[in-house]
Amino acid sequence: MHIPPLPRTRDLVLIGGGHTHALVLRKWGMLPLAGTRVTVINPGPTAPYSGMLPGFVAGHYDRAALDIDLVQLARFAGARVVLGAVQGIDLDRREIHVPGRPPVGFDVASINVGITSAMPEMEGFADHAVPAKPLGPFAARWAAYLAGTGPARVAVIGGGVAGAELVMAMTHALRSRGRAAQVTLIDRARVLAGLGPRATQRIRQAMEGLGVTLVEGVEIARITAKAVELADGRRIEADFVTGAAGARAYPWLTETGLDTVDGFISVDACLRSSDPMVFAAGDCAHLTDNPRPKAGVYAVREAPVLYDNLRAALGAGHPRPYCPQSDYLKLISLGGKSALAEKWGRVFAGPAMWRWKDRIDRTFMDRFRELPQMGQPALPELHSAGLSEALGDKPLCGGCGAKVGRSALRAALAPLPGAIRNDITPLPGDDAALLSTGGVRQVMTSDHLRALVEDPVLMTRIAAHHALGDIWAMGAEPQAATATVILPRLSPELQQRSLTEIMAAATEVMRAAGAEIVGGHSSVGDELTIGFTLTGLCAQDPITLAGGRPGDVLILTKPLGSGIVMAAEMAGQAPGTDVAAAYAHMTTDQGAAARILTTARAMTDVTGFGLAGHLHGICEASGTGAEIALDAVPLMAGALALSEAGHRSSIFADNRMLVPELPATGAAALLFDPQTAGGLLAAVAPDQAQTCLAALIKAGYPAARIGTLTEKPGLRLAR
Structure with a gap:
């Protein structure tokens, strides 16, 4: 007996992709709550792991090592992803506001957006400095600065553990690249005042050994393009300034109507805010009954409690309290591959501590990279012939990947009678x-x-x-x-x-x-x-398709690859950044491109039958052939690598049969990839092609000249 899917009855919205929410999503994928629709909202497709930031800054990790892929994680959890930065919550209407889209409704919500180290009250900071948090923009700016040449002048504002780790990592990275570096750590009080004396002494010695200059007990007057100016009149030359001075809450949190302390959302022992259907965790939350420092270890350990309490708020189970530990292990990077460990006043330092920290960090990240693969359900023992072949070995694609093949479509339409009305003009093939x-x-x-x-x-x-x-x-x-x-x-x-x-x-x-x-x-x-x-x-x-002539130039307005990227995404294998880029291409308006191409002799949009199939349609209707310059065909980010890894859309094989004379290996395989909301493919007179192409590029389209129509029938690749 067929059992229909269970209806969804409640909306759970996770605001932010911080450590707590990432772990909740992973646990949800292992044990979801029936009837719940889960949404995660985050500014980008990935969420960085701050524990590995010093290692990235020092050059021990590449940028990708820091990223939790929220697109893959959400696919595993059966959740939808909304890419955007939340700007507010309407508690009365139960809506979350994200710029550029309709409000997102919720029944239960949780906030895990981290903190910022931006210092808007400091003159010149917004114009001339970059906060260390959020991590993504900082990492990009630092990578660009590190790639430069010549002497470096860096200033870090904030002498806590985060600032000390940053300043040592920056110094190590610059000197490892042979750049003379003047690096300064500035604090209004005493550097590392929050650590025990033994740990403080060891870290100060490490900074001294690297040549870091400490400026303590002084206020900053302003930041300029070339210096940090101090209140006592001193001027510290710097062309890269970052702030790691403590934790600051995002301003929009205070505008939600939720109770806050210093801008952070007040939560009880069950991580509930003043609204019992809104939870908060990690650095953006203030534990009212048991305040704790802003540290990632608390966010990680809150995850199983938050998971249980969200389920309880949705109607399954009972809430339970979070009981934070009174102290936690601090593993502090010392620039090179050396670290300091401190807990209960005991201190150990050296390469062994780095290896320990590295193993802990990599193990944490592997939890999101080694997600269990959910295979297709087994077929019933008794089933009709051909069922296994019809089902295939991959999930059914969405978008144009789910189209019926052209052969079946043509066979079905062929027996139909022609039009009997004189006010309708059939356009064969269009x-x-x-x-x-x-x-x-x-x-x-x-x-x-x-x-x-x-x-x-x-x-x-x-x-x-x-x-x-x-x-x-x-x-x-x-x-x-x-x-x-x-x-x-x-x-x-x-x-x-x-x-x-x-x-x-x-x-x-x-x-x-x-x-x-x-x-x-x-x-x-x-x-x-x-x-x-x-x-x-x-x-x-x-x-129409029928106006092309030999010699016409073929222009494509969008890159290929959406079918392969989306097929890989369904399998949980596509990088989230590539998926987000594909979404952007699929939602690009083509009205301006169409107006630029009004002089085209033949035109179609590249959709389900792939570039080769739709170009074949132009050639068939126009009585021409075509030559494709494969190297000129634009491809979406990641599409070729995913294709070479074996990812294919459901309709790929049918599309391949339309033009069997073309190869289907390497980049040529992308010619048969079904496109959803694909680009326009236009045949343009040779004397107008360059003008059209220049206008398309000026209008912001990734357009390219990809070949020509020929007198000789058939499709072939240019040599």
Whole structure:
């Protein structure tokens, strides 16, 4: 008996991808709570692990070693990812505000956004310095500075453990590269005042051995482009200034209406804020009953408690308190591959401590890189012939990867009778038809996609741009749209939240394109599907597949690879940064590109049948062949590496059969990759190609000249 998927009834939203939330997501993937829709909101697709920052700054780790991949982690946990920085929470409406998208509704929320070391009150800091936290922007700025040449002048503000680790790591890195370095650590009080005397003495000796200058007991007057000016009149020359002076809460936390202490969210022993359905953990939280220092060890140990208490708030189990330890092991990097360990006043230092710290850090990060792989469920012992082959060995792709193959599609459409109305002009091979109404020419098309992302807003934007591609490809201006939405099984509250998000996103995209949504239809099914039927107005004859001529230049407006990247993402194997870049390409508006290409002789949008299949369609309709300059074809970040690792979209094999004369190895395999909301492929007269290409690049499109149409039939690669 078929058992339908269980409906989702509650929204859990995790704000921030800090250590606590990362561990909660991992645990959720191992043991999810049925009926809960989980969302994680983070500014980017990765979350850095601060414990390895000194090692990165010193040059012991590369940048990627610090990153927890939230896209892969969310896929494992069955969660949706929203990329953006939260700016506020409306407790009355139970909504979280993220710029550039509709509010995210919640029933239970948790905040784990860390801290910042920005010092807006210090004159010149915002213009001439970079805070050490958040880590991502700091790491990028430091890497760029370290890559420079000549003498270095660095100043670190804040003489706590974080500042001491940074200043030693920076000095080690600069001198390892042969750069003369003047490095200064500045504190208004005494450096390392919070540590025990034995640890303080050993670290001060380490800094002295590296040649770090300590400036203590003095206020900073201002920061300029070339120096840190002190209140006593001294001037410390510096062209890289960073701040690691204590913990500062993000300003928006105080505007939520939640109780705070010094800007940090007050929480009880169960990590609940003054609103019992809003939790907080890590450095952004203040433990009211048992205040603790801002240290990653507490965030890590809060994770299992937070996991249990979130489940309790959602209706499963009972809350339990978090009982922090009174002291914790401090492992402090000393610049090179040496570290100091301190606990209960006992101190040990040397290379062995570094190896211990390195092993602890790598073990922690491996928890997110070695996620258990969930295989497909076993088939019933008794099943019909061909079921195993039809199921395949990979999950069914979403987007255009879920299309029916062209061979099956053509076979199904071939027996249908031709049009019987004289106001409809079929356009063989094109995805739209030409309608004539009262002297006005319209094109009409319909497209829908099986969801390839969990976020309904992002999926709507992808589906809308995908559907608009057929209108733009014919040189028409989008006019009207109807929306078709199939929602997965949700409670009435979650249905309303999802539809509100979907329609807000759809309206935004369509109006930006010049179209208006005039209606639609919604229903409930096993999974999210979003589609649009569109009309467009033609001021001139529509651009079809049939106008190409030998010698025409082929121009592509977007890179290839979305099918492979999304197939790998479904398998939990695509790097989150590559996935985020693919999302950006799939939601890039092509209206301006279409207007630039209005003189094209033939044009199509590259979607489900891949570049080779859609170019084959132009050649077939135009009576030409084509030559592709493979090295000139733009590819999405990571797509080639994922392809060579064996990742393929569901429809790849069908697409390969359309153009068997082309190779399917190396970069050529990307020619058969189905694209979702792909680029426009235009055949342009040779004397206009350079002008069009220059205009596309000036407009911000990653467009490229990828080949030419030829008299000789068939597709081939240029030599």
